[in-house]
Amino acid sequence: MARPFPTDNPLLQGGFEPIRMECDNADLFVHGEIPSELIGTLYRIGPNPQFAPRGRYNPLQADGMIHAFHIADGRVAYRNRWVRTRQWTLERSAGRALFGTSGDPRDVDPEVADVRSDGVANTHIVWHAGRLLALEEGHGPIEIDPVSLDTIGPWNFDHQLPGNMTAHPKIDPLTGEMLFFANFPSRAFTGEISFYVADAHGRIVRHQSVQGPFPALVHDFAITHDYVIFAVCPVTLSIERARAGGPPIAWEPYLGTHVGVLARDGRAEDTRWYTGDACMAWHSMNAFSKGERIFIDVCQQEAPAFPPAHGPMPDPSSLRQYLTRWTIDRSEGEEFGMQRLSEVVCEYPRIDERRAGLAYRYGYVACIGGPGTDDMFHRAIGRFDHDTLELQTFHFGDRCAVSEPVFVAKAQSAGEGEGYLLATVFDEARSASHLAVFDAQHVEDGPIARADLDHRVPMGFHGSWRQAQARQ
Numbered sequence: 001m002a003r004p005f006p007t008d009n010p011l012l013q014g015g016f017e018p019i020r021m022e023c024d025n026a027d028l029f030v031h032g033e034i035p036s037e038l039i040g041t042l043y044r045i046g047p048n049p050q051f052a053p054r055g056r057y058n059p060l061q062a063d064g065m066i067h068a069f070h071i072a073d074g075r076v077a078y079r080n081r082w083v084r085t086r087q088w089t090l091e092r093s094a095g096r097a098l099f100g101t102s103g104d105p106r107d108v109d110p111e112v113a114d115v116r117s118d119g120v121a122n123t124h125i126v127w128h129a130g131r132l133l134a135l136e137e138g139h140g141p142i143e144i145d146p147v148s149l150d151t152i153g154p155w156n157f158d159h160q161l162p163g164n165m166t167a168h169p170k171i172d173p174l175t176g177e178m179l180f181f182a183n184f185p186s187r188a189f190t191g192e193i194s195f196y197v198a199d200a201h202g203r204i205v206r207h208q209s210v211q212g213p214f215p216a217l218v219h220d221f222a223i224t225h226d227y228v229i230f231a232v233c234p235v236t237l238s239i240e241r242a243r244a245g246g247p248p249i250a251w252e253p254y255l256g257t258h259v260g261v262l263a264r265d266g267r268a269e270d271t272r273w274y275t276g277d278a279c280m281a282w283h284s285m286n287a288f289s290k291g292e293r294i295f296i297d298v299c300q301q302e303a304p305a306f307p308p309a310h311g312p313m314p315d316p317s318s319l320r321q322y323l324t325r326w327t328i329d330r331s332e333g334e335e336f337g338m339q340r341l342s343e344v345v346c347e348y349p350r351i352d353e354r355r356a357g358l359a360y361r362y363g364y365v366a367c368i369g370g371p372g373t374d375d376m377f378h379r380a381i382g383r384f385d386h387d388t389l390e391l392q393t394f395h396f397g398d399r400c401a402v403s404e405p406v407f408v409a410k411a412q413s414a415g416e417g418e419g420y421l422l423a424t425v426f427d428e429a430r431s432a433s434h435l436a437v438f439d440a441q442h443v444e445d446g447p448i449a450r451a452d453l454d455h456r457v458p459m460g461f462h463g464s465w466r467q468a469q470a471r472q
Contacts, residue, residue, distance in 0.1 A: 002095060003052040011059055015377060015401040015426040015459045018048045019065075025078045025453070032449035034074040034437060035420060037410045039468040041146065042069040042422045042435070044403065045125040045134060046460015050082060051097040055107030062101055063088050064122030064134060066149050067424070067457050069435050072468065076435060076451035083121040083134050083142055084151035090115065103248070118142065118154050123167035124462040128178045129202030131155065132466070135167040137183060137219065146466060160204040161196070163187075167462070168220040168283070173354045176200030179223055181230070189215035189237050193230055195262065208268035213258045217249060222287035222296050223264075223357045229287055229296055230260040230271075231326075233280045235304055250309040253278035259328065259336055261294065274328050274336040280304040285323070285349035285363045286356065292331040297363065297386075299347050300324040300338070305371065319372030320345045323365065323384060323391075342391045345370055346382060348404030348462070352416050361386050362417040364405045364440070368395060377401035377459065381423055381436075383443040392444045399428040401459055407440060408465045417441060422465070424457045425450075433457040 005012045012018065047062035063082055070077040082088055087099045090112060099117065100107025119139030126133055133141035133155060140161055143152040156162075162185070169180035178198045185194040191212035199205050210230065212218070217235040221228065234255035242248035256278050262271045281298035288295055299321040303314035323346055328336045346367035351360055367382040369375035381402055382393040396402060402425050409419040421438040433456050436447040 005049075005052045006057075009057055010376065011057060014428065015456070016059070017456060018050075018458055019080075019456055020050065021455075022081050023079075023455075028076045028078055028435075028451040028453065030074070030076060030449060030451050032437075032447065034071060034076060034449045034451070035410075036074065038071045038408060038420060038437070039073075040071060040408070041466045041468075042071070042406060042463060043067070043125045043132070043466065044424060044457065044460055044463035045122060046458060047120075047122045048082065048458055048460075049097070049101070050088065051091055051095075054097045054100045054109070055104060056100075056102040058101040058103065060101075060122075061103070061120055062122060064120050064136070065458075065460075066125060066134065066144065067460075068149055069422075069451070078451075078453060079149055080457075081149035081151075083144065085121055085142065086115070086118045087112070087120070122461065124464070126169060126171075126178075126464050127466040128169070128171060129198070129200060131202060135165070135169075137164060137167045139164050141165065157198060157202065157204045160207075165196070166219070166221065170221070170223045170356055171353065172223070173356050173358070174225070178202075179228065181218075181221055183218045184215070184237070185209075189239060191215045191232075193218065195228060195268070208262075210260060210262060210268045210271050212260065213273060214255060220281070220283050222284040224287050224289040224294060225357050226264055226289050227287075227294060228262045228264055229294065230262070231281050231284070231296070231298070232258040232260065233304075234278050235280060235306055236309070241309065246309065247307045249306050251303055251306045251314065252309045253303065259296070259326065261328065261330070272330070274334055276326065276336045276338055278303075279338070281324075282321075283347065283349055285365075286351045286360055288357060288359045290359065292329055294328040294330070296326040296328075297341070297349070298324055298326065299349050299365070300340075301372065317372050321347050321371065323349065323363070341386075341389060342384060344368065344382065344391050344393070345373055346391075347371075347378065350405055350407055352407050352409060352419070354409060354412075355416055360416060362440075364407055364421055364443075365391075366402050366404055366423070367391070367393060377426075381405050381421060381438065381443055383417075383421075383440065394438070394443050394446045396425055401426045401428075402436075403457075403460065404462055405438075406463050406465050426456060426459060431456065
């Protein structure tokens with residue numbers, strides 16, 4: 001018999017509270033008018049444990065659930081499904097949680113102690129080469145049917161990917177290639193990073209191993225037309241430290257931040273490393289190069305929410321994230337500079353993906369609230385203009401929590417930023433969510449349309465847009 005979820009854990013309550021059903025709604029109630037150019041599907045993914053967790057709950061290791069909004073002819077249909085991973089299937093059969101989320105082996109039921117997991121597939125979902133892939137960085141992708149959301153199964157690029165891959169691959173808008181990496185590919189904490197390129201048909205055509213400065217938690221990376229950029233922040237992993245009673249993941253600011261630059265047509269051993277002040281950057285907005293200079297835009301925090309290897313915990317305010325530009329000049333020294341671009345706390349940066357790796361003007365964020373503030377949710381959507389350094393925002397109010405915004409161009413030929421922003425919004429007053437549609441050029445005016453659900457879309461991680469096949 002299923003047990004109720006704990007009521008004393010904020011990560012299992014309110015906007016984070018899991019839903020326990022899969023459902024379909026062919027025609028959501030729409031307020032306003034859905035633009036006729038929007039024809040496709042918005043996918044969102046995040047943690048949604050099907051059973052009350054064993055031991056300490058960590059949403060990063062909870063079952064993944066996909067939410068799909070199919071949009072056409074001014075109408076919105078909705079469907080949600082859990083990703084049928086190996087562990088989800090075993091737990092569904094048992095009627096209870098078997099696998100812990102904490103990382104502590106003592107939280108695992110002895111019945112599955114020797115079962116090899118294929119992950120939880122809860123962090124990102126991307127479309128490439130005719131496949132919809134649910135991702136999390138500790139394991140390989142799981143392929144999903146783009147219409148039914150049925151789980152097809154693990155995908156390893158026809159046996160070319162031996163293990164895990166990042167949840168944040170980058171798709172080159174000029175070549176159609178998908179570039180990605182795997183952190184700790186051999187499961188040994190050596191600092192090795194495997195780099196891959198899959199061509200527009202989904203075939204891996206390049207694989208190299210880059211040796212990082214130390215074993216670090218590397219969540220995201222960036223590309224330009226000419227370079228691949230690895231940001232190695234001083235959040236380290238150590239089995240030896242854990243065996244000695246210390247934290248397996250720890251903050252070691254004295255190591256500084258290191259940025260590795262690999263030429264896209266170069267050799268791994270020629271990766272050039274640059275150093276900067278200690279910080280943590282979970283997500284990059286974009287990067288581009290101009291002559292000898294490389295610009296990388298990230299959401300940066302002074303310190304992450306991990307215990308230090310030595311010394312006191314950082315001040316909670318150090319968790320606040322700000323849009324920051326890192327600048328590398330390849331003609332000068334081995335250090336890189338940092339410049340804060342906005343004083344508004346923000347996270348989940350996105351762009352018009354047609355400008356990925358290229359010079360660009362606009363970036364989009366969830367903002368106002370979040371880690372390091374007195375509010376665990378983001379309450380606003382923002383558009384940052386790199387030409388004017390202005391952040392245009394729309395605040396939903398103190399009882400609404402917003403997801404990462406996803407940009408959709410009006411047409412492939414439209415100019416940068418000419419299109420729409422899509423985000424899900426959890427409304428505490430209704431205890432339900434809706435899909436909000438913005439004119440991306442006038443974010444401050446608020447949504448031009450919304451499609452209401454009668455249940456929550458629990459606050460998750462990332463999402464992406466798949467253009468309808470008829471318009472490709």
